[in-house]
Amino acid sequence: MQRIGQSRDTHRLITGKSLVLGGIDIPSPYAVDAHSDGDCLLHAIAEAFLGALALGDLGKHFPDTPGKDEGRDSAKMLEAVYRLVREHDFHLVNLDATVHLERPKLASHIDSMRERIAGILGVSIDRVSVKATRGEKVGPIGKEEAITAECVLLLEKKSRIEYLRNRKRDGKRV
Numbered sequence: 001m002q003r004i005g006q007s008r009d010t011h012r013l014i015t016g017k018s019l020v021l022g023g024i025d026i027p028s029p030y031a032v033d034a035h036s037d038g039d040c041l042l043h044a045i046a047e048a049f050l051g052a053l054a055l056g057d058l059g060k061h062f063p064d065t066p067g068k069d070e071g072r073d074s075a076k077m078l079e080a081v082y083r084l085v086r087e088h089d090f091h092l093v094n095l096d097a098t099v100h101l102e103r104p105k106l107a108s109h110i111d112s113m114r115e116r117i118a119g120i121l122g123v124s125i126d127r128v129s130v131k132a133t134r135g136e137k138v139g140p141i142g143k144e145e146a147i148t149a150e151c152v153l154l155l156e157k158k159s160r161i162e163y164l165r166n167r168k169r170d171g172k173r174v
C-alpha cells in the first residue's frame with residue numbers, strides 16, 4: 001500500500017546573519033521570523049508526512065503556544081513525525097523538496113541538507129531530493145521578503161518484520 005503527501009511552508013524573512021534550513025545553519029543576510037527555529041524545509045517535509053497519513057497539519061501536532069517551545073528544533077519535530085509514520089508501519093520511498101529563496105544561493109549547501117535530512121529520518125540519501133530555485137526579482141520570494149519550501153513524498157506500507165529484516169540486511173540500526 002502506498003500513500004502520497006505534499007506540503008508547502010512559507011516564512012517571512014527579517015534581517016539577520018544566518019538561517020536554519022534542512023537542519024543546517026546557512027550564512028545569510030536574512031533570518032526567518034518564526035515561533036520555532038523557522039526551518040521552512042523541515043516543516044514542509046514533516047507536514048507532507050502527516051498529510052500522507054491524513055493526520056492533519058503540523059500546527060495540530062506542534063501548536064505555537066506563546067511562551068512555550070520558542071526556537072524549537074525542527075529536526076526534533078521531524079524525527080517525532082517520522083516516528084509516527086513508522087508506528088503506522090509506513091516507511092519513506094522518496095521525498096522531493098524545493099526551496100524558493102532569492103538569496104543566498106543554496107547550491108553549495110544542497111548535499112549537506114540532503115545528508116542531514118536522511119540522517120534525521122535514518123534513510124539512505126538517495127531517497128532524499130532537495131532542489132533550490134530563485135524568484136527572479138518578482139513576488140515575495142524575488143523581493144526577498146519570504147522563503148517557501150515545498151515537499152512531495154511517497155510512503156509505502158510494509159510489515160514491521162519485513163522492515164526490520166531489510167534494515168538488518170542493509171546494516172542500518174533497527
Ligand SMILES: [Zn+2]
Nearest residue numbers: 009039040043
Ligand atoms: Zn514553518
